[in-house]
Amino acid sequence: MKHLSLQQAIAEFVKDGQTLAMEGFTHLIPFAAAHEIIRQGRKDLTLMRMTPDIIYDQLIGMGCVSRMIFSWGGNPGVGSLHRLRDAVEKHWPRPIELDERSHAAMAAAYQAGASGLPFAMLAGFVGSDLPSVNPNIRHIECPFTGQRLAAVPALTPDVGIIHAHLADKAGNVLLRGITGVQKEAAMAAREVIVTVEDVVDELDAPQNSVILPSWVVSAVAKVPGGAHPSYVHGVYDRDNAFYQEWDAISRDRDGFRAWIQEYVLDTGDHAGYLARLGARS
Amino acid sequence: MKHLSLQQAIAEFVKDGQTLAMEGFTHLIPFAAAHEIIRQGRKDLTLMRMTPDIIYDQLIGMGCVSRMIFSWGGNPGVGSLHRLRDAVEKHWPRPIELDERSHAAMAAAYQAGASGLPFAMLAGFVGSDLPSVNPNIRHIECPFTGQRLAAVPALTPDVGIIHAHLADKAGNVLLRGITGVQKEAAMAAREVIVTVEDVVDELDAPQNSVILPSWVVSAVAKVPGGAHPSYVHGVYDRDNAFYQEWDAISRDRDGFRAWIQEYVLDTGDHAGYLARLGARS
């Protein structure tokens, strides 16, 4: 475990062509890390995430992504992800290959990855057409009952990236509130980058808290506000207005590019991003 | 969920011939419930537990058990479980059928039971003779990689019995410290009995605590000291001396029977058991 700046962490651990999982279910989405990946211009990434959300819409729109493994690709509570749709429907700015599953299958596949199993099974996709369009959904039989179950390959990202409340100086990481599949995504990954709101001497967490010990973490980067426009329970709220504004920002290719230029590329880091958004609002 | 006395809960939910899981890994072992099952004279039980421990040694010695699913049957830190050995080696007081697995397989099979899956898989029993003596250990192949994995049937007890720190008036249950496989054993069961140290108005538990909501629980019984000689983190210590004394108590059939008579059968309930032990020590 090393304490690094986010720039250093992305530069050191995220390479072109890799498979990344950036998780956070509505809560604790690691936006700052995604913006830094855009700034550093990574290409040909395979991205996995249950809900691509705005975070992957941005990476897809910037042409960083060649393949995506996912289960629900909308703008939550708002509508479509226009950059995702443009990539799928019109291949702009580049075609994107989809490995499309369900939430239950994604979650189980992260668990399998974290567990050193080659695949996950679930009583899933019953009567669904998804197995007919995705060769990564197969079936097995229970060796005791003969019951037919769905199977999907384990998810084992090269790099798992999550945002958390706190790390301590040693690099132990604490998550609170809705923890989603972050622990699984992190533990399924070869390298783990964690952005945190703050670094403290001691976590001082209640027993049975959700903690990643320092020795499963590759790098911790302190990035206050690093989940914006997502939220950090007890620290700041979800920027629901931004999620709604994104519909208009992202609907148009040029508008999207201009926004990324102004708020991501032209801001050196996440503090700059927050400052520019703040100046506008 | 109903608040019942332990006597009522066992009388209502535990029947001859059923399959029971009474879990608690060193910590929070539901001894009071086992003693009440002995008092009420249940027979032909199939018991499942990772570590039979003294709790099942007592039930086995009293002839309540016809079959056991388990993974490690010793007296932790002391040596053998003499009643278990006597049943296996000499069929006293009755023969006992064993379905013997490993810890990893037991834990996975509880998870499968709690998950509505018919079996669990694990990269397990590699090179072990256990599959050759247990037809409930089979193998499957990964449909993607061809990797061979072990499979065991899911554990789905008729009744799951656990001991916990607290319940609230509504019947929500809080566990702290080492939580073992209790949540899995409870959720894999058709009916769930929870003995608790105390019942409070509100749990007032930290976020991300281990909680069973009232609607998955059949009955809550307040039994202070209900885990003795096991312990309740932050409430009372493990009675290590008792674990050591058990070696002598249980070595001899008559000595064992006499102990059960004096401390379990002749004490009307768990308060009586604790009082008698206290009078002696």
Added chain:
Amino acid sequence: MSTPDYTRDEMMTIAASRLMWNGCVCFVGIGLPSAAANLARLTHAPGIVLIYESGTIGTKPSVLPLSIGDEDLAETAECLVAIPEIFTYWLQAGRVDVGFLGAAQIDRFGNLNTTAIGDYHAPKVRLPGAGGAPEIAAHAKETFIMLRQSPRSFVDKMDFITSAGYIGDTEARRKAGARGDGPQKIITDLGVLQPDPQSGELTLTGLFQGISVEDVKAATGWPLAVAESLERIPPPGEEELHTLRQLHARTAEAHKRARKLPY
């Protein structure tokens, strides 16, 4: 149709909320289902157990969540669990009484499409995808579907089945391995449809005030079966409407708060 003093969405929400019961364990999505389930909780079913797929169990939000993982859901939950657990110990294990689903398209057997219009590999419209729906549709003891009715949404031939209803008939559903009973109530903005117990074909069984059978037939992309005795569903009661409007007002108020950037 006359113009009543409530909207179709209000009627639809209230009709759905009436179908919930006290103690019902309900797996809820965002939007109309969330409004219906919370309305039930605030009126006749205070003991309803709401589960959102974010891992929030037994939650009692003060306002309607905008996202499925709102802080309010976590704050008011009986317990929080990780997402893999929600789909295994809770949904797949059969602990959910009612799974609430929406869709872009539904067919006469209650199959749902939330994936794509047109060819999957070259879609005319790419929809968000499956989310939790295929397994909710399979494992909830029954599913309720809320969907505004029109020939574009109630289609004769569907491009893609994301989540199964009765597939081709109730026997096909059983054979496919579904455990739950499938779509038992389809609540639209015109009335309620229920499956024929034998064939699974959706049948109009209830009409909202001011709606005729012809209205519903015109909004359906296949020749709609109509039950012999049609229920005329009562209009919103005063308390229902008042509670729902207050809930929406509180929600709007909460979500209107000025953006406050972190730091």
Added chain:
Amino acid sequence: MSTPDYTRDEMMTIAASRLMWNGCVCFVGIGLPSAAANLARLTHAPGIVLIYESGTIGTKPSVLPLSIGDEDLAETAECLVAIPEIFTYWLQAGRVDVGFLGAAQIDRFGNLNTTAIGDYHAPKVRLPGAGGAPEIAAHAKETFIMLRQSPRSFVDKMDFITSAGYIGDTEARRKAGARGDGPQKIITDLGVLQPDPQSGELTLTGLFQGISVEDVKAATGWPLAVAESLERIPPPGEEELHTLRQLHARTAEAHKRARKLPY
């Protein structure tokens, strides 16, 4: 043999503790392994990560635990997880560097028996069983085995393989699907054995002070292979012995506390 001022168990524990390193992730059982791993933590390897199968990760007990789930282990852990997780995300995933095992019997290929002496279905002696051992033996990057050496424990023909070492040879282990490298160090009360890199056969590679090759051969139930150059393992250093004895004294003190019944 001369009579040194330390016991064989002390030498064995100290020898094992020297094989641990700072940062080593160690899956520990109760008894000698726990003493060895904690001694390493208190001497040369303060950053050792101890995992007990009770779900206590990164634990730093003040005294040696009597059970694998002692309160002290939970109290001093970096984090607590449920037991299914210990065996999946931590052990099976290959996160453990060293798995510590004991046994009633070991054979020349490092296979272990903790199940039964005699026929499994009609055992002469029923042993406790597998516990976590089969999967520790398979998945830890390497395993260390601690076992007092005698012809009864180091047997030529074993009745039952509970946990695999090299089975018949290193190739057999690989073919069976084991991921870890298997038993790399067998620490007895006489010295240390290591597997032949090709055959996997356990070979005497180190002797404690005052022990001869003949002593070890006499305590082994098969014709023991002996390495060409034998290490003469240094006796306990002063700090090692002092720290170990203090640890044992603190442990005895803590466990001697009068029984205090609850309530």
